[in-house]
Amino acid sequence: MDPTRTSVQRPCDLCKTGEALMGCDTCLVNLCKACVGEHMMSGISKQHKIVRFAVRKSPLYPFCASHIKKRYEMYCNECDDPACNACLRTDQHLGHEFLQISHVLDEKKKKIIKEQTELKETIYPKYQNIASDVQNKMSQLEKDHADLSTAITKHGEDWHRNIEKIVKKLKNQVDEIKNKQRQTLQNHMDEISKTISEIKDEISSMERLINYMDITKLINVTTDIEGYKNPLQVAEPSLPKLALGKIKEEEFNKMFGGLSSCLSEEDGLDCSVKAEERSPEDDASLPLKQFLEEPEIMSTLETDYHLLYNVACLSDDEIWTTGQDKTMKLYSISQRSLLKSIATKSECRPSDITVTKNGDLIYVDTMDGTVNIVKNEKIRKLVKQKNWRPDGACSTSSGDILVIMNNNDNERTQVLRYQGSTMKQSIEFDDEGKSLYSSGPAKRLITENRNLDICVSDHKARAVVVVNQAGKLRFRYTGHTPAPKNQPFSPQGITTDSQSHILTADYINDCVHIIDQDGQFLRFITFGISEPLGLCTDTNDNLFVAEYRRKQMKKIKYLM
Template sequence: MDPRTSAQDVMRCDLCETAVVQMHCDTCLVNLCKACVGEHMISDESKKHEIVKFKLRKTTPQYPGCTFHRERCEMYCKQCDSPVCISCIASDQHKGHAFLKMLQLLDERKNKIMKDLIELNETIYPTYQDIASDVQSRMSQLEKEYGDLSTAITKHGEDWHREIDKLVKKLKAKVDEIKSTQLQTLQKHLDEINKNISDIKDEIDSNNVIVNENDISKLFNINRYRDLPEKYVPSLPKFTPGRIGELCKLFGVLSASSLSSVKHGYTMKTTQKSPEAGSSPPVKRLLDEPETVTTIDTDYSRNVHLYNVACLSDEEIWTNGNDNTMKLYSINQGSLLKSITTTSGNKPQDIAVTKSGDLVYIDYDDRTVNIVKNEKIEVVIRLQNWKPCGVCSTSSGDFLVIMIRNDDKQTKVVRYSGSTEKQKQSIQLDDKGNSLYSSDSYIRYIKENKNLDTCVSDNGATAVVVVNQAGKLRFRYTGHTPAPKNEPFYPRGISTDSQSHILTADLFNDCVHIIDQDGQFLRYIDCGLSRPYGLCIYTNDNLFVAQWVNKQVKKFKYLK
């Protein structure tokens, strides 16, 4: 029995084929014993070999076996649309063909699965939920309208004598029969829709597993869910009362009824996005020098510092400091319009404005996220073992909340739809199981970018941490040198604009950093700022900066 292929034997070194595997090269995906590590390192000096202990190796892709040779297929033939091994490539069968590395194909297919998962989660699944709701609504409406029909027949029957009672009962029975038939048809239709909804949920769960297993042989097709079900539109029979006379003819008859289906009666639900995300925004370039448009003096008391600013419009802004009051100011007039006091009496940790114009604030000590509607405060989210640090309202109308655990040892971002935590929408760890965010400070701010990245200003990590829609780390921005005052980078408020630029306040360098969506530094805004803390950008890309010490809000134009 060959010890290398025996299921009872331990794994052997790929070089000497005799010694037990102890190490692994993540670059070449080769298993090694300690004695062969040096030989492997010098075998190809053009590569940067990453040698790790075997148990710490990265997940190895599941290469398919070749159907013609006893080798694994590490390449993919584009012309033949099939995996191939090294021997296949050398054969005449694939002469002149173009090949892809299986790892590249794996990434492409994983990207496709991720896009399909997004479509299932955000488009197809909500569409089927809406369809089910529509059918249920139609069934309820049928109940009401058929009830009205029965009432009309009954009222007309009461005007007649006892001898027509049988006819009344007969017609009502006919109504009930028609109603029953149509409701049974709609119920069957609803059952089919609910089954599709269940299947879609199973597909989502199944393909999340596929992504984690890196198994490219398991693909699925969601096209059958894109072909939406037929839409049934029932029509009611019409009751036409007749004159008293020949009972059967004159009392009244029911017109014909129908329950027809419309092939394209439903349309796919589109993900709700902000106006900027609905189409490609016009390209805007940075001004050579940012322009100060106006300065607003707030009326916070002497011992209060100004922290945050949130735009209600381009003319009205909400602010808060380290007291328990949030204030609405007019930009043009520079006057106070409204004041709101927190329910608990605690200071708001962060504030934001929803798409509908409602004010949202974080109560860190009370562990709540609150919304202000018509000057009445409602608790939207109440946490148990976590404390909220920052909040933003997303393009889809959800909330992103960054929070720290009560023992100050873990930090995560959670997406909420209203007060409901969205399943599998928690962001906490990177691919290696390490925490994406620090737990050293409660000063954190969060914003969703136009490309749907989640951007966190992590003061404890002295970095801006950006992850994609799937929660995968894209980059960390740790500042730029030289800084205007050569002070360490401790980011505070964060915001994004129509160009997917990310802006963050640098408190001790008296400036705002502008980076692109990939983390590349573009420039500073440092014209006359003093201890910038909170940031907000409205839809027309004007920047509002709340200054910590002098309690002023400055409005800048920085794009042309």
């Protein structure tokens, strides 16, 4: 390269050394001052237009890549490339159509101007609108999420208020129970004080008699000491057990509510986020089941009893039964076979059976007044209350035993709660001091509902009597009209299911009544049932029915 050219910003196209300060708009060449005259003399036929480089109107096109000293002047349409005059004569462009490069440039400029206009007037404003919209969305996002956080806080406050109401309600119940127990003990105290006063009077009277010397007076004197030898039995007051609802974190989260899923997990956009509205009363731990349109008899098992009385589920396949003899029998439904037989200790027919959550069998022996437990085929007495005899019993979710007792005078009936052999609670009267249950010889069976209500089937009263855990009356169910056979309600066996339904066998009407946990009638089960006595449900809410004269045990599906 010529070293003299390195300092020249724009070299002259003729001498290659001078700085091009001028230019020819006609020939489109750059010229230094020294070469202007020479260029004017060349191509005399042309009208050269020499101007200062700064004010040139026509561009100087680049030099041709193939012919270094020639500039592009034409544009080959076929090759879509610029060309110099020398290119036009080569075989490469033979027969091709050429356009003035200035014309091509003008068209290109027009296209650019058009696109520039579109960018300025259409596309740019559109992006500005989008940017504004995104900005508005961001502002709205802040507001919406703030509202969502506020809604979550409010929902939490609602739960706190509901929990506070529950706590207050439970504390009020504790106060009611305490006051009732205190009044009962005070009544006992008053009666005992009265008896003590009478005993003191009796002692004073006896002291005076001892000093009598007249045999005629002493020989006719009688004392009432026998009446004081059996003092009043005072029930041990006990606190009601606080049955704490245990909810796993996962189940608690479901009950409280959550956020719906976004459509795009990557960027979290295009999603509708809102809190799931769930009632605190919703039960997330167990699904809500609907009734089948028609109950289905899943299986029928023939027993070898002369008459069949009661059933109690050990598992979904193994069922304990009782009949008109001393033997309690365990059957397998799937195998349709007898697995085990156990005779009562007294050799009398058990009046009721239940199974603990540990799988032990408990039976009630009304004849000898005991409640007994069977462990490893060995029988041990759990309960025997003097002057009282048990009618029915059930094992509770907490492991306690509820026993319905009738006194030997057939004047009183009460429900007693036992932990092992220790009595913890007595339930006998309503708020008005009236007996909750009928008295005298009758069939009375008992169960605990999933909401911890105590449900008694009182055959003599023709009612199902339901009290809460503290013993406060909730409702009495006295049947539904019309009954399948239009006969009076004749409640016998009683059981509950996972939905807190209460199911009662109606012996005379050949049906099972289903009511909800508040005592509202829901429906009858009548299909294929004859003289039902005992009832129980398994973990899948299948119903087992003991049919009295048929001596059959039926497994019935009534929930979806």
